[in-house]
Structure formats: C-alpha cells, structure tokens
Amino acid sequence: MADFRFELISGGASGPRLGRVHTAHGAFDTPAFLPVGTQGAVKTVSPEEVRDAGAQAILANTYHLHLRPGERLVRELGGLHRFMNWDGPILTDSGGFQVFSLSELRTLTPAGVTFRSHLDGSSQFLSPEIAVRIQEDLGSDIMMVLDECLQYPATYEQASASLDLTLAWAARCKDAWRGRNALFGIVQGGGYPELRLRSVAGLRAIGFPGYALGGFSVGEPPALMYDLVGATAPHLPEDKPRYLMGVGTPADLVEAVDCGIDFFDCVLPTRNARNGSLFTATGPVNIRNAAHAADPGPIEPGCPCAACRSYSRAYLRHLALCRETFGLRLNTIHNLSYYQRLMAGVREAIAAGRWAAFRDGFRIAQAAKRD
Amino acid sequence: MADFRFELISGGASGPRLGRVHTAHGAFDTPAFLPVGTQGAVKTVSPEEVRDAGAQAILANTYHLHLRPGERLVRELGGLHRFMNWDGPILTDSGGFQVFSLSELRTLTPAGVTFRSHLDGSSQFLSPEIAVRIQEDLGSDIMMVLDECLQYPATYEQASASLDLTLAWAARCKDAWRGRNALFGIVQGGGYPELRLRSVAGLRAIGFPGYALGGFSVGEPPALMYDLVGATAPHLPEDKPRYLMGVGTPADLVEAVDCGIDFFDCVLPTRNARNGSLFTATGPVNIRNAAHAADPGPIEPGCPCAACRSYSRAYLRHLALCRETFGLRLNTIHNLSYYQRLMAGVREAIAAGRWAAFRDGFRIAQAAKRD
Numbered sequence: 001m002a003d004f005r006f007e008l009i010s011g012g013a014s015g016p017r018l019g020r021v022h023t024a025h026g027a028f029d030t031p032a033f034l035p036v037g038t039q040g041a042v043k044t045v046s047p048e049e050v051r052d053a054g055a056q057a058i059l060a061n062t063y064h065l066h067l068r069p070g071e072r073l074v075r076e077l078g079g080l081h082r083f084m085n086w087d088g089p090i091l092t093d094s095g096g097f098q099v100f101s102l103s104e105l106r107t108l109t110p111a112g113v114t115f116r117s118h119l120d121g122s123s124q125f126l127s128p129e130i131a132v133r134i135q136e137d138l139g140s141d142i143m144m145v146l147d148e149c150l151q152y153p154a155t156y157e158q159a160s161a162s163l164d165l166t167l168a169w170a171a172r173c174k175d176a177w178r179g180r181n182a183l184f185g186i187v188q189g190g191g192y193p194e195l196r197l198r199s200v201a202g203l204r205a206i207g208f209p210g211y212a213l214g215g216f217s218v219g220e221p222p223a224l225m226y227d228l229v230g231a232t233a234p235h236l237p238e239d240k241p242r243y244l245m246g247v248g249t250p251a252d253l254v255e256a257v258d259c260g261i262d263f264f265d266c267v268l269p270t271r272n273a274r275n276g277s278l279f280t281a282t283g284p285v286n287i288r289n290a291a292h293a294a295d296p297g298p299i300e301p302g303c304p305c306a307a308c309r310s311y312s313r314a315y316l317r318h319l320a321l322c323r324e325t326f327g328l329r330l331n332t333i334h335n336l337s338y339y340q341r342l343m344a345g346v347r348e349a350i351a352a353g354r355w356a357a358f359r360d361g362f363r364i365a366q367a368a369k370r371d
Numbered sequence: 372m373a374d375f376r377f378e379l380i381s382g383g384a385s386g387p388r389l390g391r392v393h394t395a396h397g398a399f400d401t402p403a404f405l406p407v408g409t410q411g412a413v414k415t416v417s418p419e420e421v422r423d424a425g426a427q428a429i430l431a432n433t434y435h436l437h438l439r440p441g442e443r444l445v446r447e448l449g450g451l452h453r454f455m456n457w458d459g460p461i462l463t464d465s466g467g468f469q470v471f472s473l474s475e476l477r478t479l480t481p482a483g484v485t486f487r488s489h490l491d492g493s494s495q496f497l498s499p500e501i502a503v504r505i506q507e508d509l510g511s512d513i514m515m516v517l518d519e520c521l522q523y524p525a526t527y528e529q530a531s532a533s534l535d536l537t538l539a540w541a542a543r544c545k546d547a548w549r550g551r552n553a554l555f556g557i558v559q560g561g562g563y564p565e566l567r568l569r570s571v572a573g574l575r576a577i578g579f580p581g582y583a584l585g586g587f588s589v590g591e592p593p594a595l596m597y598d599l600v601g602a603t604a605p606h607l608p609e610d611k612p613r614y615l616m617g618v619g620t621p622a623d624l625v626e627a628v629d630c631g632i633d634f635f636d637c638v639l640p641t642r643n644a645r646n647g648s649l650f651t652a653t654g655p656v657n658i659r660n661a662a663h664a665a666d667p668g669p670i671e672p673g674c675p676c677a678a679c680r681s682y683s684r685a686y687l688r689h690l691a692l693c694r695e696t697f698g699l700r701l702n703t704i705h706n707l708s709y710y711q712r713l714m715a716g717v718r719e720a721i722a723a724g725r726w727a728a729f730r731d732g733f734r735i736a737q738a739a740k741r742d
Contacts, residue, residue: 039695040689040693041697043695043696043697044697046697046700069692073685076665077683077685083685083689084686085682085686293440296449311456314440314444314448315411317440319412321439321440322410322411322412322439324412324414325415325696325700326415326416329417
C-alpha cells in the first residue's frame with residue numbers, strides 16, 4: 001500500500017470533494033469516471049484513445065479475466081498493465097457481481113461461492129481469499145473485497161443476512177491482502193439506510209484504504225439511490241476515497257458527487273455507443289435515426305473528440321447501418337469524451353467554488369431534455 | 372483528367388516497373404497495394420491507421436456505396452474523400468463485380484444489367500453511363516468502366532461474347548466520362564490469351580488513361596493467372612498504369628510485378644486479419660492457435676506496426692477468443708503493414724536494380740513456407 005494514497009484537496013465528509021488518488025501506476029483526479037475494460041480492453045477503443053478522451057484510470061473485470069485468459073497467465077506476462085498496454089491505474093472488481101449476475105447454479109456458503117462458468121459450464125469456486133489473490137495476480141492498483149450482490153428488491157431480512165456474510169468476507173479479504181496495492185471495502189445493505197450504516201460501521205471497524213458503495217444500478221429508482229448514497233457517504237471516513245460502483249448516467253454522477261462520491265465506473269458510455277446512442281449536452285442522439293442521414297454536422301458541435309473533429313453524423317449513421325466496427329469505435333470515443341468532459345467540468349466547478357451553480361444548471365438542463 | 376498523370380520512373384512495357392500515379396488528391400508510388408474500403412471505411416481501422424501502415428491510396432466499392440448511402444448523398448456531403456475522411460487518392464470499381472457476385476435475379480442486356488439489391492431486394496439498373504455517373508458523384512480519382520464479370524471457368528464462346536459486350540460498354544463509358552478524374556478500361560477475356568489480347572487491342576483503340584486487368588482471383592490456379600498476366604501486360608501501353616484487380620496473395624503481387632503490373636487491391640490482408648490469420652515473413656500465423664496462448668512476443672519480430680510494437684501474441688489471441696473488436700483492428704493494422712512493407716521492399720528492389728534477387732529470394736522463402 002506504500003504506493004496508494006488519497007489526497008483530499010477540498011471538501012469534507014459530505015458534499016462535493018476534490019481529490020487525487022495516487023497509485024503505483026500514477027494518479028487520477030477526482031471526481032473521476034473510470035471507463036470499463038471488461039476483458040482487458042475497453043470495447044472498440046485503444047488505450048491511447050481512452051487516454052485521449054481524458055480518462056486517467058480504468059476498471060477491469062476480475063470474473064472475466066479469471067475465466068479467460070486466467071490471472072496466472074496475465075501475471076506471467078508481466079501483469080494486466082503490460083498485457084493490455086495501459087500504464088495508468090487499474091481498478092478491479094472482486095468478481096462477485098458477475099458471479100451473481102452471469103453465472104448459473106450458484107451455491108453460496110460461508111466459505112465462498114461455487115458457480116458455473118458462463119463460458120464453458122465448468123465448476124468454479126470463489127472465496128474472499130481467492131478473490132484477493134486473483135486481483136493481486138492481475139496486478140490491480142485498487143482491488144475490491146468479495147461481496148454478495150443482492151437482487152433488487154430484497155427484503156430487510158435478506159439484505160441483513162447478506163450484509164453479515166459480506167462483512168465477514170470483507171474481514172477475510174483484509175486478512176488475505178498482502179498489503180500491496182489497495183483494497184477497498186464495499187458498503188452493502190440493499191435499500192435500507194439502517195443496514196447501509198451498519199455496513200459502514202462494520203467496514204470502518206475492519207479498516208480499508210478506500211470504500212466502495214455497491215448494490216446500486218440494479219433496478220432501483222434513481223431517487224432511492226441518491227437518498228441512500230446521501231445518507232451513507234457522510235459516515236464514511238473523510239480522508240478515504242469513496243467509489244460508487246457501476247454508476248451511472250450523467251445525472252447520477254452529478255448527484256452522487258453532490259453527496260460526496262469521488263469516483264465511478266459504468267459501461268453506459270461504451271455500451272450505449274455500441275447501440276448508437278450518443279451523449280450530448282442537449283440530450284441523447286440516436287445516430288441510426290433517419291434524421292441524421294444527410295447531416296454534415298458532428299455528433300456534438302464544439303466537442304473536441306476525434307469523432308466530432310473529422311466525421312459527420314451522416315457518415316456515422318452510414319457506418320451504423322453498415323455495421324462497420326469503425327463506427328462503434330468513433331461512437332465510443334465520443335461517449336467516453338463526453339463523460340470525461342463532464343467530470344472535468346465537475347472538478348473545475350468544485351475547484352472554482354461554483355459547484356452549486358454547476359449542479360443546478362445541470363439539473364435544469366436535464367429537466368429541459370425530458371420535456 | 373488534368374489532375375491525373377502517370378509517371379513511369381523505370382521499366383518498360385514488360386518486366387518490373389517503378390512509377391508514380393498523380394491524382395487530384397495526391398500521388399502514390401508504384402508498385403502499390405491499395406487497401407479496400409468497401410463501404411467507405413477500411414474495415415476496423417481509421418484512415419490514420421491506413422496511412423500509418425504505409426498506404427497512399429485506397430479502393431472503395433461503387434456497388435455498395437450506390438446502394439447505401441447513395442452517391443447523391445455522398446456528393447451533397449462534399450464527396451467520398453470528405454465523407455470518409457481520407458484525403459489521398461481513391462479508386463472506385465464500377466460496381467460490376469458485385470452485381471455479378473452478390474446480387475440475385477440479374478438480367479443482362481446490351482443496355483445494362485438489372486439486378487436486385489442484396490440489401491433490400493429492390494430492383495436496380497446499372498449501365499455503363501450510370502456506372503460512370505455514380506463514380507463521378509462519389510468523386511473518385513480513378514474510375515473503372517463497367518464490365519461483365521464472367522464466372523470461372525467459362526467456355527471460349529462465353530468469354531468471347533462477354534468480351535464483345537464489355538468492349539462496347541467500355542466505349543460507352545468513355546463517351547459518358549466528362550474527363551475529370553481518370554477512367555480505366557478493363558481487360559477481360561477469361562482464361563484465353565487470344566481473347567485477352569483482343570481485349571487489349573479493343574481498349575487501346577478506345578484509349579484510356581490506364582488499364583485494369585479483370586477477371587482474376589475468381590478461382591483459377593495462380594499459375595494460369597501469372598501466365599495470362601504475363602502474356603497480356605506487354606501489350607498494354609507502356610506509358611499508362613496497369614492495375615490488377617482484386618489480387619492477391621503476397622506471392623501474386625511479386626509475380627505480377629514481375630510481369631509489369633503497377634498496382635493492386637485485395638481484401639485479403641483485411642479479411643484474413645478479421646479471421647485471425649496474420650501475415651509474417653515466415654508464413655501465416657493463426658493467432659487463435661493455443662500455441663500463442665502464453666507467447667509474450669509480437670506477431671512478427673521487427674515489425675514496426677502499432678500491433679507489434681505494443682501487444683503480445685498472447686493478448687491478441689485473448690482478444691480473438693473474446694471476440695473483442697479491438698483485436699480485429701490490431702490484426703488488420705499488422706496485415707496492412709505487412710502488405711505495405713512488402714510493396715516498399717518491391718519498390719526499393721526495383722529502384723536499386725536488384726529485382727531479380729528480390730524476386731528469387733521471395734520465391735525461395737515461399738517454397739520454404741510450404742514445406
């Protein structure tokens with residue numbers, strides 16, 4: 001952990017914060033959005049394009065890389081950074097989320113979870129200790145504890161029992177951690193503020209270099225997420241980074257920053273790009289729409305991304321209709337750029353002391369888009 | 372045609388030639404290989420990556436662009452160069468090849484060919500005049516006459532009758548051509564040297580700024596193609612460029628240069644890349660093979676391409692197994708680079724007066740690969 005350090009530049013236990021997360025592979029400025037490189041590649045784009053879009057750190061998925069190509073191979077080849085040619089910080093999840101969402105025939109015991117690989121049906125076992133070891137083999141800069149990921153909605157009793165298991169696993173992960181890199185605890189507790197606070201207290205008692213908020217973006221209304229994040233974040237240690245996992249829309253990011261969250265990851269910009277749905281300041285653009293057939297303009301006027309600099313909506317629509325993968329890449333470059341520009345704007349607003357105006361202006365623009 | 376000019380730097384009517392094709396969008400050095408951008412994009416790669424691989428000119432497919440998005444739209448948007456963000460020379464085929472290979476329910480008359488679109492089944496009509504007009508609307512630098520593309524094998528009678536039609540169409544294309552850009556005649560005649568020479572004579576009588584050799588790479592043995600090209604090329608005007616359409620393998624290129632061909636196009640490097648088949652000096656590499664699973668080395672040691680500079684065979688195999696499109700792109704970058712390095716080597720050998728040694732060395736290496 002010698003290389004991991006969180007520098008809180010401004011803000012406190014609640015409300016918007018400005019910071020910098022330092023790792024053995026460089027630092028990233030917070031609030032930050034981390035693009036998702038599920039299988040050791042951010043889909044359709046190169047590491048240079050991810051960097052050019054403004055991203056300083058990425059996420060990779062432990063579950064996917066464990067099943068293929070396997071963390072031992074990655075370690076033999078010099079670690080995930082070298083393998084995928086990304087020299088910046090890499091955060092890995094624990095694999096738990098995919099075990100609970102992708103795999104079949106799960107058997108959960110206090111020891112861990114047995115599941116079938118979604119690739120070949122082979123039987124696999126994941127425990128807190130194994131999850132940490134896999135992430136260490138990958139060479140992750142920020143690792144996550146193994147947690148049970150609840151379905152939404154869950155009853156109070158289900159969420160409470162699950163939380164007990166998750167806290168026990170968090171303690172085992174901490175014990176298994178060799179102290180290199182960083183290990184984050186994950187706040188669970190479903191939709192129940194009381195359980196969320198019990199989770200925070202339990203994790204603080206164990207002690208982690210950072211804290212993630214899990215179990216969101218699983219189907220709950222956005223307002224419930226904002227309430228829960230707003231109720232939870234102030235109880236997290238002020239001097240440690242807070243990471244809201246798997247979130248979210250641009251509005252989600254702004255609201256969560258307002259609650260004191262430091263960073264995010266989500267497949268939304270990259271996945272939507274591949275579906276032809278492009279983010280702009282004036283609302284989403286579906287590039288496949290006939291309205292763009294003869295449009296010589298860029299996706300978003302003024303956007304400095306490589307897609308907007310050199311290609312028209314008409315061309316991007318043509319590529320989408322032709323299923324040319326180059327179009328998926330240009331769309332992805334734009335959406336990643338949009339998210340990174342949003343976060344840069346967030347950081348500038350906090351730094352300049354005009355966060356409330358930024359947030360309120362964003363909310364008004366969001367409301368206008370819905371009209 | 373003011374902008375089109377062929378500069379023959381060395382060589383004559385037969386044997387290897389060194390040259391430069393000048394167009395309104397810059398020049399390319401010959402012998403040259405043109406990557407194929409079927410639908411207005413070289414599959415999986417950006418124009419910058421095509422250029423970085425060493426390509427100076429590309430081919431686009433009239434049939435595909437006519438059906439989607441349509442040449443009028445492309446013209447309204449400023450032409451194909453601006454549409455696809457490629458500012459170098461663009462060669463277009465006439466659309467004939469795809470009419471005869473992709474579409475159904477063709478009806479051929481002296482007036483032209485009626486066919487069904489492979490996209491939506493709509494009835495379409497292509498004539499020599501329409502083929503020229505489409506290519507002019509696209510803004511092609513080098514256009515092709517409409518020709519009938521024979522199946523292989525064809526009888527002498529079939530090939531002869533087809534040739535008569537193709538020559539009549541060539542004359543009509545010349546008449547329809549407004550003199551901008553360049554228009555190439557296409558030598559046909561099937562597998563019959565006598566018909567090939569009749570085709571050359573007929574085309575020379577009409578007169579074109581350049582000559583293409585069509586009807587190859589349609590299933591005939593390579594040796595037959597080399598014989599036919601070798602028998603045909605010396606009868607083409609020495610001072611005009613010769614283009615062997617849709618060819619071919621690295622060996623095909625070397626043998627055809629030896630016969631006096633100036634440039635080529637083919638989907639082989641890009642298509643093979645997407646299938647995981649990568650060209651190297653020591654023979655093809657199938658990147659999906661288990662042998663590469665833990666290989667930290669590049670596709671081809673010493674290759675300066677972006678794929679070989681930064682990525683291992685192990686990573687490329689991983690991407691292939693995961694069906695990550697970023698892998699298709701890296702594979703394509705390598706194969707395009709391989710082809711362009713081959714052509715650069717060809718040009719250097721001719722310029723240095725050591726063509727025979729280059730060709731013989733290449734043949735010996737090819738034979739060794741087959742052992």
